[in-house]
Amino acid sequence: MRAALSRLRVVREPNLAMTARALEESAEGPRPLVPMAGGTDLFVYLNAGALPEQDYLDLWHLDELRGVIDTPGGVRIHALETFANLRRDPLVKRRYPALAEASSWVGARQIQNRATIAGNIANGSPAGDSLPVLLALDARIRLVRFSAPRDVGFDTFYTGYRTSVRHPSELIHSILLPWPLPGTRQYFRKVGTRLAQAISKVVIATTITVQKGRVTRARIALGSVAATVVRVPSAEDALLGEKLTPAAASEAARRLRESIHPIDDIRSTAAHRLRVAGRLVELAVADALR
Amino acid sequence: MKIRCRVNGVSREVETPPMVRLLDMLRETLRLTGTKEGCGEGECGACTVLLNGQPVNSCLVPACHAEGASIVTVEGLSKRGKLSPLQEAFLHGGAQCGICTPGMLMAAQALLQENGAPKEAVIREALAGNLCRCTGYVKIVEAVREAAKVTRAAAAAKKPARKKKAAGKEKAGGKQKPAMKKAARKKPATSRGKRARRA
Amino acid sequence: MVTRSPAVNRPRSIGRSVPKKDAAAKVTGAALYVDDLSPEGLLHGATVRSEIPAGRITRIEFDSAFDWSQVTIVDHRDIPGNNCIALIEYDQPALVENEIRHADEPILLLAHPDREKLQQALRAVKVHCEPLEAVLTMERSIACARLVHATDNVQKRFLIQRGDLEAGFARAHKIVEREYRVGHQEHLYIENNGVIARMEADGSLVVEGSLQCPYYVHKALMHLMGLPAEKVRVVQTVTGGGFGGKEEYPSMISAHAALLARKSGRPVKLIYDRMEDIAATTKRHPAIVRHRSGVTEEGELVAQDIDVIMDGGAYVTLSPVVLSRGILHAGGPYRCPNVRITGRAVATNTPPNGAFRGFGAPQTLFAAELHMDHLAESLGMDPLEIRRRNLYRLGDVTPTGQVLRESVSASECLEKAVKVSGYVKRRKALDAANRKALARPAGKGPRKVRGIGLSLVHHGAGFTGSGEVKLASIASLDLSPEGRPRALAASTEIGQGTVTIFSQMIGDALQVSHDLVEVAQPDTLRVPNSGPTVASRTCMVVGGLLSQAAADMRARLLEFDPRGWSDDRSFRKLALRHLKERGALRIDRQYQPPSGIEWNDDTYTGDAYGVFAWACNVIEVEVDLDTGDARPVEVVTANDVGKAIHPRLAEGQIEGGVSQALGWAILEELRWKDGRVWNQQLTNYIIPTSMDCPPMKVIVVENPYSGGPFGAKGVGELPMDGPAPAVVAAVRHATGQWMDEIPISPERLLEKLARLEEALT
Ligand SMILES: Cc1cc2nc3c(=O)[nH]c(=O)nc-3n(C[C@H](O)[C@H](O)[C@H](O)COP(=O)(O)OP(=O)(O)OC[C@H]3O[C@@H](n4cnc5c(N)ncnc54)[C@H](O)[C@@H]3O)c2cc1C
Ligand code: FES
Numbered sequence A: 001m002r003a004a005l006s007r008l009r010v011v012r013e014p015n016l017a018m019t020a021r022a023l024e025e026s027a028e029g030p031r032p033l034v035p036m037a038g039g040t041d042l043f044v045y046l047n048a049g050a051l052p053e054q055d056y057l058d059l060w061h062l063d064e065l066r067g068v069i070d071t072p073g074g075v076r077i078h079a080l081e082t083f084a085n086l087r088r089d090p091l092v093k094r095r096y097p098a099l100a101e102a103s104s105w106v107g108a109r110q111i112q113n114r115a116t117i118a119g120n121i122a123n124g125s126p127a128g129d130s131l132p133v134l135l136a137l138d139a140r141i142r143l144v145r146f147s148a149p150r151d152v153g154f155d156t157f158y159t160g161y162r163t164s165v166r167h168p169s170e171l172i173h174s175i176l177l178p179w180p181l182p183g184t185r186q187y188f189r190k191v192g193t194r195l196a197q198a199i200s201k202v203v204i205a206t207t208i209t210v211q212k213g214r215v216t217r218a219r220i221a222l223g224s225v226a227a228t229v230v231r232v233p234s235a236e237d238a239l240l241g242e243k244l245t246p247a248a249a250s251e252a253a254r255r256l257r258e259s260i261h262p263i264d265d266i267r268s269t270a271a272h273r274l275r276v277a278g279r280l281v282e283l284a285v286a287d288a289l290r
Numbered sequence B: 001m002k003i004r005c006r007v008n009g010v011s012r013e014v015e016t017p018p019m020v021r022l023l024d025m026l027r028e029t030l031r032l033t034g035t036k037e038g039c040g041e042g043e044c045g046a047c048t049v050l051l052n053g054q055p056v057n058s059c060l061v062p063a064c065h066a067e068g069a070s071i072v073t074v075e076g077l078s079k080r081g082k083l084s085p086l087q088e089a090f091l092h093g094g095a096q097c098g099i100c101t102p103g104m105l106m107a108a109q110a111l112l113q114e115n116g117a118p119k120e121a122v123i124r125e126a127l128a129g130n131l132c133r134c135t136g137y138v139k140i141v142e143a144v145r146e147a148a149k150v151t152r153a154a155a156a157a158k159k160p161a162r163k164k165k166a167a168g169k170e171k172a173g174g175k176q177k178p179a180m181k182k183a184a185r186k187k188p189a190t191s192r193g194k195r196a197r198r199a
Numbered sequence C: 001m002v003t004r005s006p007a008v009n010r011p012r013s014i015g016r017s018v019p020k021k022d023a024a025a026k027v028t029g030a031a032l033y034v035d036d037l038s039p040e041g042l043l044h045g046a047t048v049r050s051e052i053p054a055g056r057i058t059r060i061e062f063d064s065a066f067d068w069s070q071v072t073i074v075d076h077r078d079i080p081g082n083n084c085i086a087l088i089e090y091d092q093p094a095l096v097e098n099e100i101r102h103a104d105e106p107i108l109l110l111a112h113p114d115r116e117k118l119q120q121a122l123r124a125v126k127v128h129c130e131p132l133e134a135v136l137t138m139e140r141s142i143a144c145a146r147l148v149h150a151t152d153n154v155q156k157r158f159l160i161q162r163g164d165l166e167a168g169f170a171r172a173h174k175i176v177e178r179e180y181r182v183g184h185q186e187h188l189y190i191e192n193n194g195v196i197a198r199m200e201a202d203g204s205l206v207v208e209g210s211l212q213c214p215y216y217v218h219k220a221l222m223h224l225m226g227l228p229a230e231k232v233r234v235v236q237t238v239t240g241g242g243f244g245g246k247e248e249y250p251s252m253i254s255a256h257a258a259l260l261a262r263k264s265g266r267p268v269k270l271i272y273d274r275m276e277d278i279a280a281t282t283k284r285h286p287a288i289v290r291h292r293s294g295v296t297e298e299g300e301l302v303a304q305d306i307d308v309i310m311d312g313g314a315y316v317t318l319s320p321v322v323l324s325r326g327i328l329h330a331g332g333p334y335r336c337p338n339v340r341i342t343g344r345a346v347a348t349n350t351p352p353n354g355a356f357r358g359f360g361a362p363q364t365l366f367a368a369e370l371h372m373d374h375l376a377e378s379l380g381m382d383p384l385e386i387r388r389r390n391l392y393r394l395g396d397v398t399p400t401g402q403v404l405r406e407s408v409s410a411s412e413c414l415e416k417a418v419k420v421s422g423y424v425k426r427r428k429a430l431d432a433a434n435r436k437a438l439a440r441p442a443g444k445g446p447r448k449v450r451g452i453g454l455s456l457v458h459h460g461a462g463f464t465g466s467g468e469v470k471l472a473s474i475a476s477l478d479l480s481p482e483g484r485p486r487a488l489a490a491s492t493e494i495g496q497g498t499v500t501i502f503s504q505m506i507g508d509a510l511q512v513s514h515d516l517v518e519v520a521q522p523d524t525l526r527v528p529n530s531g532p533t534v535a536s537r538t539c540m541v542v543g544g545l546l547s548q549a550a551a552d553m554r555a556r557l558l559e560f561d562p563r564g565w566s567d568d569r570s571f572r573k574l575a576l577r578h579l580k581e582r583g584a585l586r587i588d589r590q591y592q593p594p595s596g597i598e599w600n601d602d603t604y605t606g607d608a609y610g611v612f613a614w615a616c617n618v619i620e621v622e623v624d625l626d627t628g629d630a631r632p633v634e635v636v637t638a639n640d641v642g643k644a645i646h647p648r649l650a651e652g653q654i655e656g657g658v659s660q661a662l663g664w665a666i667l668e669e670l671r672w673k674d675g676r677v678w679n680q681q682l683t684n685y686i687i688p689t690s691m692d693c694p695p696m697k698v699i700v701v702e703n704p705y706s707g708g709p710f711g712a713k714g715v716g717e718l719p720m721d722g723p724a725p726a727v728v729a730a731v732r733h734a735t736g737q738w739m740d741e742i743p744i745s746p747e748r749l750l751e752k753l754a755r756l757e758e759a760l761t
């Protein structure tokens, strides 16, 4: 324990509206409040003494920010849904199996019970396991502030390494996942440092839609290969209009290797990431073939 | 801040700063030192407690999230000095140096509460957030399986009238009670690695 | 309690898996580890460390904005005795005076009643340094890039020679030369290092903490504090894992806590957090081992020329002893008439490497076993067959000239593991399956291959050569005021079962139940120096002394009252009567070397160990060709431990050791950045979880040793020796790739596989 935790202040408002207002008001002042959900990222930073002294805004008690609901446009997942819930939610399992799968690979049980999807998004680590899935599923993020909500496409959410279009006065309210198109196969694979309680070296999520034997739409999203989670349009294009064949897969993999530029870091090497990312694309295509 | 919660079944009012870790609140304020710290980064699971029935790493939980909650620590596992079946099972090699044991027990307890007859792979996944450097996990997995078996047997013994046939069967062939089988089937979470299906 | 008649002197507890005695307190949370203690008036301590690997301190700056009034500050000038941690050599300072020789070296100590303020104080100190060129690798050390130790950077050298190397090579049909490398390994006990120190009113010092060797700490504190033996008291608290990592390092942290306690006049608790523990404490020695050896056409080993280099780190600490055990095992468990083994421990500007389960043997056995596989391959022979032809049998002679007189089970372990695992059949079956998997093109779904590998190892039981004689350990048995037999020994329970095993041995010898026996908490005020808890010697050596003491006690009590006792109750009655009528009864037993054992430290010849333990590991590995991940899927491990006093505990040691070795082989790698440990957290120093560990089949072989109690030879370290080379052999079988360096990280393996594929296409 390296941070002076006993000196930290927590603001806790009775409902979402007041919470949003508190956040918005503080954002203009000298000490903007920092939202706190499950705390699984925040407390790691605090324990390592890596955060400046700041005040927190508790969200954990806000049941308005919980729930997975069926809407005409898709499924809305609220900010505080934990990965433990998402891996067993019947709706998620049925319609977004890749998200259920990704959720089951986050940390281990203890982490899944506390880690929230909005926390994963807001933390913005390029290794966040749910992020490629959200990208591949064309998720839209609902941001709220007291004055007004707005929706942004997840593909435009991040602006750089751990930075996003979210203003400090905004909360992530929910995520809308559009209904998957008929004939879409979802794929998720995490290659981590070990089989559980692992951070991804490379993580991939794809959705490939095949109609009349040809690919009509493809999303290939990867984590841990760039400063943010990324989609690889050139590789997606390689599949469009094609039949799913090993040749198409290896062409997609080739283009992918040309367009991403991962780095060496504490968990893996650029060369390894590049190789594995290519293989994962091939595996995703092979999976869609089945 | 004043926090009201139930700790091991007893209502408590704890005066603590809100962002202090639940781990420190338990160990320092309440002097419940059974819960251990191995890393302070959520990796080792030595600090695992049950928060409203779910295992969490208490090194990552602010004290203010304990407000209104029920917390169970290793000290709360035995009843009136009698070890729980899980604790009993850990006496035979599941605990070596013992530093991971409290957390391991809590994670295992949570598993057994939702699954009365877990398979080896399920046990291994449920305990994957609890690092042990002494045992290679072999005797730990065995202990969890053993505790599940003992608990099932005890449950079977409690309801002899209606389930007589099943209990007899269990004796003969070591098979599970049908009721338990159902519980085992009702897996709360998708198991990992199941292929994502076409939607 | 039902007990059997004492007339029949048959073991009733030995060989049975009674409940582990310390476990009840551990499963309820009642067991108190050092961080669970909070004496009145406690201060928390912290260490200011160097941020660079080599340099000179120019100035230490204390932020004047910070309130220092409540902070106790200690530097080297506060040391009343010698500024060194007394071990083999007295070269390591407790606190840097001027020259920094490794990163995270202790410079200053701080204490404060409030942990949070203490953290702020740490941040308010700035150590200014003038950096020196850092020697960070063994290669740079040998090249004497800069001198960091003596005149050649060599901390210790050894030479073992036997036969005529040239003549041996002349007979060889094939000569194979190769280099093997192993990296650092962190112990990663789940309880970090920690102690509490306090000064008593009479000027004596008390240190209690998480440690393996109370008398090492005792000795170090006497030198540092300038106190006589009776004024230093070291007590072991319940210890959350050691594996060697709490062998010598606790002397350092105890020294620091003691200095702070002395200066502040208050008890001081010094507990490392995980990052500090990984960054600053000891690791397994990395090693480079070169083999050149010759075999005849029939696969007979005729010459071995082996060079071992270990990275000792910045100070000598235990490196000479680690190196010694390393070279003594460097040839592997094989007969060879012509051998030369050279060894060097070299100094670098990295934190000193130290004791770690296996103590140098896993490093050299890794190389020896892989080299056997290479030799087999050069002859087109099966790895199993070459081992069968060369393994030690009764009467064979080791490189030091030791004749193996008893308890030689290389063959038995090998054959048992091979049989239970179905190695031969499985190897063939996997060959076929792999051909199919490899034929599958990349785009057609996941590609996985499997391989099976084996290794055979030996492990010298107890201390090397004259070690035990020099140590002259004493263990005692007395009667507690309640009339129970009570073991007094400095051997610590670190999870491996010391307390249970001692109770079993004493109970059986006295013909009382193991439950009646008490084992005193290791406390240098109360227990004699039975030596350190290392080298798998606790059961064999100390347990032996206690068994003898128990036999003596039995004789003494029978002499007192020839009617004896029939159960625990009558024993206690008699014991209490003895205490009342004759006073205390205490038996001290000192180590006597078994006859016929000779060792020459100067020539490194003779009986290096009283006996060897043996093990064979057969491991099946699955390699994911898409990611390079190698995953052990099944382990069969046969270990001859002489006698398993407590079979489940022995199995537990084996299972734990194997998983630690699997971690070392596949996952665990220390990364460095600018001379500092980069991966200081559990999120980036990766040890196996329950998902990463495979199921294991443990076969306990019992080939008794005449010099061990009930035949026991010790089991703590043996399981660490064999798994790594077996994994590499399995990966070779699966993929055709030799991984002569561990860890076999997916990065390395995939790189090799990809190169191969690129070369093919
Ligand atoms: C041991 C361990 C293992 C882990 N393993 C994985 C893993 O395998 N995969 C993975 O992806 N992650 C992993 N994580 C990281 C972490 O658990 C996730 O990122 C998690 O989803 C964060 O959610 P949280 O609710 O705990 O966030 P918090 O820690 O509460 O917050 C994280 C960040 O998000 C902000 N925030 C939270 N909620 C909102 C909101 N509604 N609106 C705006 N901002 C918000 C906070 O201000 C903070 O900056 C692991 C963490 C640990 C400690
Ligand atoms: S101390 Fe909480 S997970 Fe390690």
Ligand code: FES
Pocket: B094, B095, B096, B097, B098, B099, B100, B101, B131, B132, B133, B134, B135, C190, C240, C241, C495
């Ligand atoms: S028993 Fe020691 S860490 Fe698990």
